Amino acid sequence: MADWILVPLAYFLGSLSTAVVVSRVLGLPDPRRAGSRNPGATNVLRLGGKKAAAITLLGDALKGLIPVLLAKALQAEPLVVGAVGLAAFLGHLFPVFFGFRGGKGVATALGVMGGFGWPVGLGVLSTWLAVAVVSRLSSLAALVTAVMAPAYVWWWLRSETLTATTALMAALLVWRHRPNIARLLRGEESRIGQKA
Template sequence: MRWLVLVVFAYLLGSVPTGLVLAKAFGLGDPRRGGSGNIGATNVGRTLGKKWGAVTLLGDALKGFIPTALALGAFSSPWAVVSVGFAAYLGHLFPLYLRFKGGKGVATGLGVFLALAPGSVFWAAVVFAVLVWRFRWVSLGSLGAAAALPLILAFFGHPLAVVVLGLAVGGFTFWTHRANIERLLDGAEHRVGQPG
Protein backbone atom coordinates (compact mmCIF):
# COMPACT_ATOMS: atom_id res chain seq x y z
CA MET A 1 0.00 0.00 0.00
CA ARG A 2 2.83 2.43 0.84
CA TRP A 3 4.39 1.68 -2.53
CA LEU A 4 1.15 2.41 -4.40
CA VAL A 5 0.58 5.64 -2.48
CA LEU A 6 4.10 6.81 -3.27
CA VAL A 7 3.79 5.88 -6.95
CA VAL A 8 0.55 7.87 -7.25
CA PHE A 9 2.10 10.79 -5.35
CA ALA A 10 5.13 10.72 -7.62
CA TYR A 11 3.01 10.75 -10.77
CA LEU A 12 0.81 13.61 -9.53
CA LEU A 13 3.83 15.65 -8.46
CA GLY A 14 5.55 14.93 -11.75
CA SER A 15 2.43 16.15 -13.55
CA VAL A 16 2.76 19.67 -12.11
CA PRO A 17 3.88 21.91 -15.02
CA THR A 18 6.42 24.04 -13.15
CA GLY A 19 7.11 26.54 -15.93
CA LEU A 20 3.44 27.06 -16.69
CA VAL A 21 2.54 27.46 -13.01
CA LEU A 22 5.29 30.06 -12.55
CA ALA A 23 4.29 31.92 -15.71
CA LYS A 24 0.66 32.17 -14.62
CA ALA A 25 1.48 33.00 -11.00
CA PHE A 26 3.67 35.94 -12.01
CA GLY A 27 1.69 37.06 -15.06
CA LEU A 28 4.45 36.20 -17.52
CA GLY A 29 2.34 34.73 -20.29
CA ASP A 30 2.15 31.20 -21.60
CA PRO A 31 5.55 29.73 -22.63
CA ARG A 32 3.72 27.30 -24.92
CA ARG A 33 2.95 30.23 -27.25
CA GLY A 34 6.58 30.98 -28.04
CA GLY A 35 9.81 29.25 -29.02
CA SER A 36 9.38 25.50 -29.30
CA GLY A 37 6.02 25.60 -27.51
CA ASN A 38 7.37 23.31 -24.80
CA ILE A 39 6.75 23.74 -21.05
CA GLY A 40 10.31 22.81 -20.05
CA ALA A 41 13.15 24.92 -18.70
CA THR A 42 14.89 25.54 -22.03
CA ASN A 43 11.82 27.03 -23.67
CA VAL A 44 10.76 28.91 -20.54
CA GLY A 45 14.23 30.47 -20.42
CA ARG A 46 14.00 31.34 -24.11
CA THR A 47 10.51 32.89 -23.93
CA LEU A 48 10.29 34.29 -20.39
CA GLY A 49 13.91 34.90 -19.42
CA LYS A 50 16.89 32.96 -18.11
CA LYS A 51 15.90 33.48 -14.46
CA TRP A 52 12.55 31.77 -14.98
CA GLY A 53 14.21 29.04 -17.00
CA ALA A 54 16.54 28.32 -14.08
CA VAL A 55 13.68 28.26 -11.58
CA THR A 56 11.74 25.92 -13.86
CA LEU A 57 14.77 23.65 -14.13
CA LEU A 58 15.03 23.48 -10.34
CA GLY A 59 11.31 22.85 -9.88
CA ASP A 60 11.19 20.14 -12.55
CA ALA A 61 14.25 18.43 -11.06
CA LEU A 62 12.70 18.48 -7.58
CA LYS A 63 9.62 16.73 -8.98
CA GLY A 64 11.85 13.77 -9.70
CA PHE A 65 14.18 14.04 -6.73
CA ILE A 66 11.66 14.31 -3.89
CA PRO A 67 9.59 11.16 -4.49
CA THR A 68 12.68 9.13 -5.42
CA ALA A 69 14.45 10.20 -2.23
CA LEU A 70 11.34 9.29 -0.22
CA ALA A 71 11.27 5.88 -1.91
CA LEU A 72 14.94 5.30 -1.06
CA GLY A 73 14.07 5.81 2.60
CA ALA A 74 10.94 3.65 2.45
CA PHE A 75 11.91 0.60 0.39
CA SER A 76 14.86 -1.79 0.25
CA SER A 77 14.00 -3.12 -3.22
CA PRO A 78 15.73 -1.20 -6.03
CA TRP A 79 12.81 -2.04 -8.32
CA ALA A 80 10.32 -0.44 -5.92
CA VAL A 81 12.45 2.69 -5.69
CA VAL A 82 12.95 2.88 -9.44
CA SER A 83 9.23 2.49 -10.11
CA VAL A 84 8.51 5.55 -7.97
CA GLY A 85 11.11 7.62 -9.81
CA PHE A 86 9.76 6.44 -13.15
CA ALA A 87 6.22 7.43 -12.11
CA ALA A 88 7.43 10.99 -11.45
CA TYR A 89 9.21 11.03 -14.79
CA LEU A 90 6.12 9.79 -16.64
CA GLY A 91 4.06 12.41 -14.83
CA HIS A 92 6.14 15.12 -16.47
CA LEU A 93 5.90 13.51 -19.90
CA PHE A 94 2.18 12.74 -19.64
CA PRO A 95 0.76 15.17 -17.04
CA LEU A 96 -2.74 14.61 -15.77
CA TYR A 97 -3.30 18.37 -15.51
CA LEU A 98 -2.43 19.11 -19.16
CA ARG A 99 -4.38 16.30 -20.85
CA PHE A 100 -1.21 14.16 -20.93
CA LYS A 101 0.72 16.63 -23.11
CA GLY A 102 3.87 17.41 -21.16
CA GLY A 103 7.53 18.26 -21.50
CA LYS A 104 10.59 16.35 -22.60
CA GLY A 105 11.52 15.08 -19.16
CA VAL A 106 15.22 15.94 -19.01
CA ALA A 107 15.10 17.96 -15.79
CA THR A 108 12.72 15.56 -14.02
CA GLY A 109 14.87 12.61 -15.08
CA LEU A 110 17.87 14.53 -13.77
CA GLY A 111 16.18 14.85 -10.38
CA VAL A 112 15.40 11.13 -10.27
CA PHE A 113 18.99 10.16 -10.96
CA LEU A 114 20.40 12.80 -8.60
CA ALA A 115 18.65 10.83 -5.86
CA LEU A 116 19.68 7.42 -7.21
CA ALA A 117 23.19 7.95 -8.58
CA PRO A 118 24.59 11.47 -8.14
CA GLY A 119 28.12 10.45 -9.15
CA SER A 120 26.91 9.04 -12.45
CA VAL A 121 24.85 12.19 -13.04
CA PHE A 122 28.05 14.21 -12.71
CA TRP A 123 29.68 12.34 -15.60
CA ALA A 124 26.53 12.53 -17.72
CA ALA A 125 26.50 16.27 -17.02
CA VAL A 126 30.09 16.47 -18.29
CA VAL A 127 28.95 14.84 -21.55
CA PHE A 128 26.08 17.34 -21.75
CA ALA A 129 28.33 20.34 -21.07
CA VAL A 130 31.00 19.31 -23.59
CA LEU A 131 28.45 18.79 -26.36
CA VAL A 132 26.65 22.07 -25.66
CA TRP A 133 29.96 23.94 -25.43
CA ARG A 134 31.22 22.44 -28.68
CA PHE A 135 28.05 22.59 -30.79
CA ARG A 136 25.79 25.07 -28.89
CA TRP A 137 22.76 22.77 -29.15
CA VAL A 138 21.05 22.03 -25.83
CA SER A 139 19.06 19.21 -27.43
CA LEU A 140 22.25 17.50 -28.62
CA GLY A 141 23.69 17.75 -25.13
CA SER A 142 20.54 16.21 -23.66
CA LEU A 143 20.58 13.37 -26.19
CA GLY A 144 24.26 12.67 -25.62
CA ALA A 145 23.85 12.62 -21.85
CA ALA A 146 20.79 10.36 -22.13
CA ALA A 147 22.72 7.92 -24.32
CA ALA A 148 25.76 7.93 -22.04
CA LEU A 149 23.95 7.61 -18.70
CA PRO A 150 23.04 3.88 -18.86
CA LEU A 151 26.64 3.05 -19.77
CA ILE A 152 27.92 5.19 -16.92
CA LEU A 153 25.47 3.59 -14.48
CA ALA A 154 26.57 0.11 -15.54
CA PHE A 155 30.26 1.06 -15.35
CA PHE A 156 29.89 2.21 -11.75
CA GLY A 157 28.05 -0.96 -10.78
CA HIS A 158 24.60 0.37 -9.97
CA PRO A 159 21.78 -2.17 -9.51
CA LEU A 160 20.19 -3.60 -12.64
CA ALA A 161 16.95 -1.76 -11.85
CA VAL A 162 18.75 1.59 -11.99
CA VAL A 163 20.49 0.70 -15.26
CA VAL A 164 17.16 -0.40 -16.76
CA LEU A 165 15.63 2.92 -15.68
CA GLY A 166 18.53 4.69 -17.37
CA LEU A 167 17.77 2.82 -20.59
CA ALA A 168 14.05 3.62 -20.34
CA VAL A 169 14.62 7.30 -19.66
CA GLY A 170 17.19 7.41 -22.47
CA GLY A 171 14.70 5.87 -24.87
CA PHE A 172 11.98 8.31 -23.89
CA THR A 173 14.44 11.20 -24.20
CA PHE A 174 15.11 10.31 -27.83
CA TRP A 175 11.36 9.92 -28.41
CA THR A 176 10.47 13.30 -26.87
CA HIS A 177 13.28 14.93 -28.85
CA ARG A 178 12.28 13.44 -32.21
CA ALA A 179 11.42 16.89 -33.65
CA ASN A 180 14.76 18.21 -32.37
CA ILE A 181 16.55 15.30 -34.02
CA GLU A 182 14.92 16.16 -37.34
CA ARG A 183 16.00 19.79 -36.97
CA LEU A 184 19.52 18.72 -35.99
CA LEU A 185 19.77 16.59 -39.12
CA ASP A 186 18.50 19.52 -41.20
CA GLY A 187 20.83 22.01 -39.47
CA ALA A 188 17.81 24.03 -38.36
CA GLU A 189 17.95 23.42 -34.61
CA HIS A 190 18.01 26.50 -32.34
CA ARG A 191 21.49 27.17 -30.93
CA VAL A 192 22.37 28.60 -27.52
CA GLY A 193 22.48 32.40 -27.77
CA GLN A 194 20.62 32.47 -31.07
CA PRO A 195 17.73 34.97 -31.11
CA GLY A 196 14.16 33.76 -31.50
Protein backbone atom coordinates (compact mmCIF):
# COMPACT_ATOMS: atom_id res chain seq x y z
CA MET A 1 0.00 0.00 0.00
CA ALA A 2 2.96 2.34 0.55
CA ASP A 3 3.45 2.79 -3.19
CA TRP A 4 0.06 4.54 -3.44
CA ILE A 5 1.77 7.62 -1.94
CA LEU A 6 3.30 8.03 -5.39
CA VAL A 7 -0.11 9.02 -6.79
CA PRO A 8 -0.43 12.40 -5.03
CA LEU A 9 3.29 13.00 -5.49
CA ALA A 10 2.88 12.43 -9.23
CA TYR A 11 -0.01 14.89 -9.29
CA PHE A 12 2.07 17.56 -7.55
CA LEU A 13 4.96 16.99 -9.96
CA GLY A 14 2.58 17.19 -12.90
CA SER A 15 1.23 20.46 -11.51
CA LEU A 16 4.58 22.19 -12.05
CA SER A 17 3.95 24.13 -15.29
CA THR A 18 7.18 23.92 -17.25
CA ALA A 19 5.92 26.44 -19.81
CA VAL A 20 5.21 29.07 -17.17
CA VAL A 21 8.49 28.49 -15.30
CA VAL A 22 10.60 28.53 -18.49
CA SER A 23 8.85 31.67 -19.73
CA ARG A 24 9.46 33.47 -16.43
CA VAL A 25 13.14 32.47 -16.31
CA LEU A 26 13.74 33.52 -19.95
CA GLY A 27 11.71 36.72 -19.68
CA LEU A 28 9.05 35.61 -22.17
CA PRO A 29 5.35 36.49 -22.09
CA ASP A 30 3.17 34.34 -19.85
CA PRO A 31 1.98 31.55 -22.19
CA ARG A 32 -1.37 31.51 -20.39
CA ARG A 33 -2.02 35.09 -21.53
CA ALA A 34 -0.24 35.32 -24.90
CA GLY A 35 -0.32 33.45 -28.19
CA SER A 36 -2.79 30.57 -28.01
CA ARG A 37 -2.93 31.01 -24.21
CA ASN A 38 -2.01 27.38 -23.75
CA PRO A 39 0.92 26.65 -21.39
CA GLY A 40 2.59 24.09 -23.61
CA ALA A 41 5.63 23.66 -25.84
CA THR A 42 3.90 24.67 -29.09
CA ASN A 43 2.82 28.02 -27.69
CA VAL A 44 6.23 28.59 -26.11
CA LEU A 45 7.75 27.91 -29.55
CA ARG A 46 5.60 30.72 -30.98
CA LEU A 47 6.45 33.10 -28.15
CA GLY A 48 10.10 32.36 -27.46
CA GLY A 49 11.65 30.12 -30.09
CA LYS A 50 13.10 26.63 -30.32
CA LYS A 51 15.30 26.61 -27.21
CA ALA A 52 12.49 27.60 -24.86
CA ALA A 53 10.12 25.16 -26.55
CA ALA A 54 12.62 22.28 -26.32
CA ILE A 55 13.13 22.87 -22.58
CA THR A 56 9.37 23.03 -22.07
CA LEU A 57 8.80 19.85 -24.06
CA LEU A 58 11.48 17.96 -22.13
CA GLY A 59 10.22 19.18 -18.76
CA ASP A 60 6.62 18.27 -19.52
CA ALA A 61 7.61 14.80 -20.75
CA LEU A 62 9.77 14.13 -17.68
CA LYS A 63 6.83 15.02 -15.41
CA GLY A 64 5.06 11.99 -16.81
CA LEU A 65 8.05 9.69 -17.27
CA ILE A 66 9.78 9.99 -13.87
CA PRO A 67 6.84 9.06 -11.58
CA VAL A 68 5.93 6.06 -13.73
CA LEU A 69 9.51 4.79 -13.84
CA LEU A 70 9.73 5.24 -10.07
CA ALA A 71 6.54 3.23 -9.55
CA LYS A 72 7.89 0.46 -11.80
CA ALA A 73 11.25 0.52 -9.98
CA LEU A 74 9.34 -0.09 -6.75
CA GLN A 75 7.60 -3.01 -8.47
CA ALA A 76 4.19 -1.46 -8.02
CA GLU A 77 1.22 -3.36 -9.45
CA PRO A 78 -0.15 -2.18 -12.83
CA LEU A 79 -3.10 -0.45 -11.13
CA VAL A 80 -0.69 1.77 -9.16
CA VAL A 81 1.52 2.39 -12.21
CA GLY A 82 -1.54 3.44 -14.21
CA ALA A 83 -2.84 5.65 -11.39
CA VAL A 84 0.56 7.33 -11.03
CA GLY A 85 0.70 8.07 -14.75
CA LEU A 86 -2.86 9.38 -14.78
CA ALA A 87 -2.16 11.57 -11.73
CA ALA A 88 0.87 13.18 -13.40
CA PHE A 89 -1.21 13.81 -16.53
CA LEU A 90 -4.09 15.32 -14.54
CA GLY A 91 -1.60 17.50 -12.68
CA HIS A 92 -0.55 19.00 -15.99
CA LEU A 93 -4.15 19.55 -17.09
CA PHE A 94 -5.36 20.87 -13.73
CA PRO A 95 -2.28 22.17 -11.84
CA VAL A 96 -2.91 23.00 -8.20
CA PHE A 97 -0.06 25.55 -8.25
CA PHE A 98 -1.47 27.52 -11.20
CA GLY A 99 -5.17 27.86 -10.47
CA PHE A 100 -6.03 24.52 -12.09
CA ARG A 101 -5.46 26.11 -15.53
CA GLY A 102 -3.01 23.85 -17.30
CA GLY A 103 -2.01 22.67 -20.75
CA LYS A 104 -3.40 20.02 -23.02
CA GLY A 105 -1.11 17.26 -21.84
CA VAL A 106 0.49 16.00 -25.04
CA ALA A 107 4.12 15.89 -23.85
CA THR A 108 3.20 14.67 -20.37
CA ALA A 109 1.08 11.87 -21.85
CA LEU A 110 4.02 10.93 -24.07
CA GLY A 111 6.24 10.71 -21.00
CA VAL A 112 3.69 8.57 -19.16
CA MET A 113 3.35 6.15 -22.07
CA GLY A 114 7.10 5.98 -22.50
CA GLY A 115 7.26 4.99 -18.84
CA PHE A 116 4.65 2.28 -19.41
CA GLY A 117 6.98 0.75 -22.00
CA TRP A 118 9.66 2.06 -24.34
CA PRO A 119 8.08 0.53 -27.47
CA VAL A 120 4.88 2.43 -26.67
CA GLY A 121 6.82 5.65 -26.19
CA LEU A 122 8.63 5.12 -29.48
CA GLY A 123 5.34 4.34 -31.22
CA VAL A 124 3.51 7.44 -30.02
CA LEU A 125 6.52 9.69 -30.63
CA SER A 126 6.93 8.34 -34.17
CA THR A 127 3.24 8.84 -34.89
CA TRP A 128 3.28 12.42 -33.62
CA LEU A 129 6.42 13.27 -35.60
CA ALA A 130 5.13 11.70 -38.82
CA VAL A 131 1.82 13.59 -38.73
CA ALA A 132 3.49 16.82 -37.61
CA VAL A 133 6.12 16.72 -40.37
CA VAL A 134 3.53 16.05 -43.08
CA SER A 135 0.82 18.44 -41.87
CA ARG A 136 2.82 20.97 -39.77
CA LEU A 137 -0.17 20.93 -37.43
CA SER A 138 0.71 20.10 -33.82
CA SER A 139 -2.91 19.65 -32.80
CA LEU A 140 -3.66 17.21 -35.63
CA ALA A 141 -0.54 15.21 -34.72
CA ALA A 142 -1.68 15.11 -31.08
CA LEU A 143 -5.20 13.99 -31.98
CA VAL A 144 -4.05 11.21 -34.33
CA THR A 145 -1.53 10.02 -31.74
CA ALA A 146 -4.16 10.03 -28.99
CA VAL A 147 -6.46 7.85 -31.07
CA MET A 148 -3.65 5.37 -31.79
CA ALA A 149 -2.11 5.28 -28.30
CA PRO A 150 -4.45 2.74 -26.59
CA ALA A 151 -3.88 0.31 -29.45
CA TYR A 152 -0.11 0.67 -29.06
CA VAL A 153 -0.32 -0.01 -25.32
CA TRP A 154 -2.47 -3.10 -25.85
CA TRP A 155 -0.32 -4.39 -28.71
CA TRP A 156 3.00 -4.14 -26.87
CA LEU A 157 2.06 -4.50 -23.20
CA ARG A 158 -1.14 -6.58 -23.21
CA SER A 159 -2.25 -4.84 -20.03
CA GLU A 160 -5.95 -4.09 -19.64
CA THR A 161 -5.21 -1.65 -16.82
CA LEU A 162 -2.62 0.38 -18.71
CA THR A 163 -4.69 0.29 -21.90
CA ALA A 164 -7.70 1.65 -20.01
CA THR A 165 -5.53 4.34 -18.41
CA THR A 166 -4.19 5.34 -21.81
CA ALA A 167 -7.69 5.42 -23.30
CA LEU A 168 -8.81 7.76 -20.52
CA MET A 169 -5.82 10.05 -21.07
CA ALA A 170 -6.51 10.00 -24.81
CA ALA A 171 -10.15 10.95 -24.28
CA LEU A 172 -9.15 13.84 -22.01
CA LEU A 173 -6.53 14.97 -24.49
CA VAL A 174 -9.10 15.04 -27.32
CA TRP A 175 -11.53 16.90 -25.04
CA ARG A 176 -8.87 19.52 -24.26
CA HIS A 177 -8.36 20.02 -28.02
CA ARG A 178 -11.99 21.01 -28.71
CA PRO A 179 -11.08 24.55 -29.86
CA ASN A 180 -8.31 23.13 -32.06
CA ILE A 181 -10.72 20.66 -33.63
CA ALA A 182 -13.09 23.50 -34.49
CA ARG A 183 -10.25 25.49 -36.08
CA LEU A 184 -9.03 22.43 -37.99
CA LEU A 185 -12.51 21.95 -39.44
CA ARG A 186 -12.57 25.62 -40.50
CA GLY A 187 -9.01 25.43 -41.91
CA GLU A 188 -7.83 28.12 -39.46
CA GLU A 189 -5.44 26.18 -37.23
CA SER A 190 -1.95 27.68 -36.79
CA ARG A 191 1.01 25.80 -38.24
CA ILE A 192 4.01 24.68 -36.20
CA GLY A 193 6.47 27.57 -35.87
CA GLN A 194 3.95 30.20 -36.89
CA LYS A 195 4.51 33.36 -34.87
CA ALA A 196 1.92 34.44 -32.35
